Amino acid sequence: MNRLQRALDALVERIDTPAPIVLVDVMQGNIDRIQSFANQRNLKVRPHVKTHKCVEIGRRQIEAGAVGITAGNVGEAEVFAAAGFDDIFLAYPIWAAGTKRARIRRLAESARLRVGVDNVAAVEALADAMGDEPERLQVVIEVDCGARRSGAPAEAAGDLALAARKRGLVPVGVFTYPGHGGAGRDVRQRAAQDQETALTTAVRSLADVGVTAEVVSAGSTPTLEFSTSSVITEIRPGEYVFGDLNNARLGSCGEDQIALFVAGTVVSDWVPGQVILDVGTKALSREGSPEIGYGGIAGTKAVLGKLNEYHGFLPLPDGEFRPSVGTVVPVVPNHVCPVVLGFEELIVTDSTGTSLQRWPVDARGFLN
Amino acid sequence: MNRLQRALDALVERIDTPAPIVLVDVMQGNIDRIQSFANQRNLKVRPHVKTHKCVEIGRRQIEAGAVGITAGNVGEAEVFAAAGFDDIFLAYPIWAAGTKRARIRRLAESARLRVGVDNVAAVEALADAMGDEPERLQVVIEVDCGARRSGAPAEAAGDLALAARKRGLVPVGVFTYPGHGGAGRDVRQRAAQDQETALTTAVRSLADVGVTAEVVSAGSTPTLEFSTSSVITEIRPGEYVFGDLNNARLGSCGEDQIALFVAGTVVSDWVPGQVILDVGTKALSREGSPEIGYGGIAGTKAVLGKLNEYHGFLPLPDGEFRPSVGTVVPVVPNHVCPVVLGFEELIVTDSTGTSLQRWPVDARGFLN
Missing domain, CATH: 2.40.37.20 (D-serine dehydratase-like domain)
Structure with a gap:
């Protein structure tokens, strides 16, 4: 180095x-390499902007072929929407309250907005926030694959999709985050397998209630190389753009x-x-x-x-x-x-x- | 709570x-209590703005009686100088290089600027940065009292003051940071005693070369209550303004x-x-x-x-x-x-x- x-x-x-x-040449190499990896596997790339929070870098990710961006909160999404990004996935179980209700409604007017949900109360709050235009908001059901963080059990995805549809929101798929993958290729591979299992179950749960999972979204930079299944449609890596010592240690x-x-x-x-x-x-x-x-x-x-x-x-x-x-x-x-x-x-x-x-x-x- | x-x-x-x-009432209580503590002991208060980085809070500290502010880097000092703060101590061993040279020179024009130094090379770099007006910059010699971080040995303070004076900078005193004080009243009290010893030695070292220590500056919130010696002239607490669980645990x-x-x-x-x-x-x-x-x-x-x-x-x-x-x-x-x-x-x-x-x-x- x-x-x-x-x-x-x-x-x-x-x-x-x-x-x-x-180092912009190294960064561009990272962007291009992951895009090419995804293209070869017919996966869409939706990079997480939390890592850079920088419009210019988001633009380069889109220019390289990313379909849109992932944001971690409403504020990040607003900044990128104001800069012209029109396809945003808030991959977080957003709770629509306070002044966030009006902010989410405005965001859904300026971009195709997808929001994560993992419980019925959040579905209700989002639908209330959207007023008489709930159909402008797409929701993606978050399921847990082992990180024990947010995310419903994969089998519950269908019920959540139905709850969303009942309130006029548009359920479009499922996502998860394999944050339990630690150091070593085998550990990361096992986490990716857990991700695969959870997403497959969740897709089936949606199908059981008549909802097609147009989006089947997987994280993260450490599990990226194993995200090559037939069920996954998009990947949401963030850290790959810069890399760091943790990722180098994980391999x-x-x-x-x-x-x-x-x-x-x-x-x-x-x-x-x-x-x-x-x-x-x-x-x-x-x-x-x-x-x-x-x-x-x-x-x-x-x-x-x-x-x-x-x-x-x-x-x-x-x-x-x-x-x-x-x-x-x-x-x-x-x-x-x-x-x-x-x-x-x-x-x-x-x-x-x-x-x-x-x-x-x-x-x-x-x-x- | x-x-x-x-x-x-x-x-x-x-x-x-x-x-x-x-909670502004609780914050104001903290500001007033420490100011009153210091007034009773004839100590000046020069709060560290790193904790809040907020001009409005800095103003309230000055209104309560603080003599000026402490900053941790040139950027913080610039923001407060631009807001009208005219007495700023950069309590850090600043290395004047790159575009920082011109920034320090400009700062010294808009405020009474004091900068920490703990080595001769830094003195030389600061003097070079000040060009033909070195006398606009006051320096305060940093000495170590046990934290083993930055700071010269207390006995070396006089030599550093002389080096500064030789280059036209104005040595005005000494400072230290008792960052080695852990949990418990007795541990904090021991760190404060180390601080007292180091500052006393440093003041004597300055006197030995004919420099009067107008400023004898002590940190920190945890050692505050023991900073009552006759040698200390000012205190630089930061965290006291908000408090936190670490300070509550330390007592x-x-x-x-x-x-x-x-x-x-x-x-x-x-x-x-x-x-x-x-x-x-x-x-x-x-x-x-x-x-x-x-x-x-x-x-x-x-x-x-x-x-x-x-x-x-x-x-x-x-x-x-x-x-x-x-x-x-x-x-x-x-x-x-x-x-x-x-x-x-x-x-x-x-x-x-x-x-x-x-x-x-x-x-x-x-x-x-």
């Missing part, structure tokens, strides 16, 4: 740290596919065998553990051992990596998704570090 | 979740002094003994551990057991707390500082929940 350090060295006089740096991205890092400066070096970087939890979030650390320095074995808000504690492993105060280093996050929260903009360059654009993190701060 | 639930119940139709809610705030919570909605309840809230890491950050959880529901024993980005897993303890889908609950963060990162605005009300204002998180997204 010295590639990252090279790009950074070329940029360094034009940026301030900490800052998230995107779901290569280290040379990591497209985002945080540039950090050594600001203090008084403690022997340790330097302090200006990269803390406000840049990286507290993702990691004392065992794996909280982010790694590309091209080295060094990992952040502890984070405060604006300080990263970097123990120096034995070897030649002895950065002095003022040295700028590329910090690769464990989990890339929280990084966009802290910054107004992404610094976009390529592997040579010569170009420099600034893309706003448009949907940052829209969390509800 | 049912007070929080009562305020929330009164607000609920006017807001969307997740959202950070501030440095009462539960009835917690002024910020995140309103969250139960969105799914399929797993027996568990509900899912729409409050995940993007709202709370991953602050906590499996042992203490990742945030608590006010007025109950329930704590979030696990977080995904948009999902909070809430195991339900035995008892009467059995919230159904659609119920809105007050989630009290373990650590309040990261919460402001994720949101455009704070929802500001009082303990009755009747008033509702929206205050922008002005310095959100300004991390470098």
Whole structure:
């Protein structure tokens, strides 16, 4: 990953740290590779924008062939709808209350809007929110496949579809999230099999009540390579666009596919065998553990051992990596998704570090 | 803490979740109490704005008697300077490079700017950044008192002050951060004693080279109550303004002094003994551990057991707390500082929940 350090060295006089740096060539490679994977398997790609929250990156995903986007909350969907995205799946069991009722109604007027549901009360609340135009809202039944998070049992999908149809909403299919897949190819493969089983059962449950599952939607980046069944129609990967150390550890991205890092400066070096970087939890979030650390320095074995808000504690492993105060280093996050929260903009360059654009993190701060 | 639930119940139709809610009466009580504590001890208060990043709250701290503000990076300082704050201490070992050089110079023109330094290279870089007006920049020497983070040994403070003076910068004092104080009154008190010892040594080190320490600045909220020595001139608490569960556990705030919570909605309840809230890491950050959880529901024993980005897993303890889908609950963060990162605005009300204002998180997204 010295590639990252090279790009950074070329940029360094034009940026301030900490800052998230995107290598656009690596990112475009990720977008194209997954699209091509999906095309070969006749799967639609509907990328989750939570990872980048950036309209320009969403546009590139669409240009590469994505059918639309996935959003995690109404605010994200609104930002992308305002930018012209007209096919949005809110893959979340949205509860329509407060001022969200009118917001969902407006969203359904400006885009083809699909919303997740996993219970009858939520169906009722969504139908109430839609007033006299419930048919403008498509719902996708969320089923659980083992993550034990949200999602109805797969066998209950048909009843939920019927409840939606009874209120005039349009049930169009089912989705799930195989979030229980851990490290190792076999574990990820088992989670993908659980996903397959749950989706197949859910599709049958819909068919039993006379509803055709036009959409059978699968997550996630780590289970992507196993999402090749005949039942699945679309995939919703998010993290694939940037990659990160967690995905590299799981085996779901290569280290040379990591497209985002945080540039950090050594600001203090008084403690022997340790330097302090200006990269803390406000840049990286507290993702990691004392065992794996909280982010790694590309091209080295060094990992952040502890984070405060604006300080990263970097123990120096034995070897030649002895950065002095003022040295700028590329910090690769464990989990890339929280990084966009802290910054107004992404610094976009390529592997040579010569170009420099600034893309706003448009949907940052829209969390509800 | 049912007070929080009562305020929330009164607000609920006017807001969307997740959202950070501030009880302005409780917050004002915190501001006034600490100011009064400091006044009695002849200490200046210079609150750290990292916790709220909100100009309106900074104004209230100044109105209550704070002498200025503390910022954690140049971006935060710029936002507050643009809003008219004219006395700013960047309590961080700033490395002046890239476009930060010009930014620091401009900041020093619009406010009385003090910057932390802990090494000679940083002094040189700051002096270079200031061009032919180094005397516009005051520097405060950071010394370590046991946190083993940034900060020179206290005995080295004088040499650093001399290096600064040699380059035309104006050394005005010393600061430290007793971040090694853990749970329990005695542990916090010991950290405060370490702070006292380091600051006393540093002041003497400055005096030895003929520099008067006009500023002797101490952190943090947990050690506040012990910062009563004759050597300390100012305190830099941040978290006191809102409080949180970490501070309540340390004993440095009462539960009835917690002024910020995140309103969250139960969105799914399929797993027996568990509900899912729409409050995940993007709202709370991953602050906590499996042992203490990742945030608590006010007025109950329930704590979030696990977080995904948009999902909070809430195991339900035995008892009467059995919230159904659609119920809105007050989630009290373990650590309040990261919460402001994720949101455009704070929802500001009082303990009755009747008033509702929206205050922008002005310095959100300004991390470098």
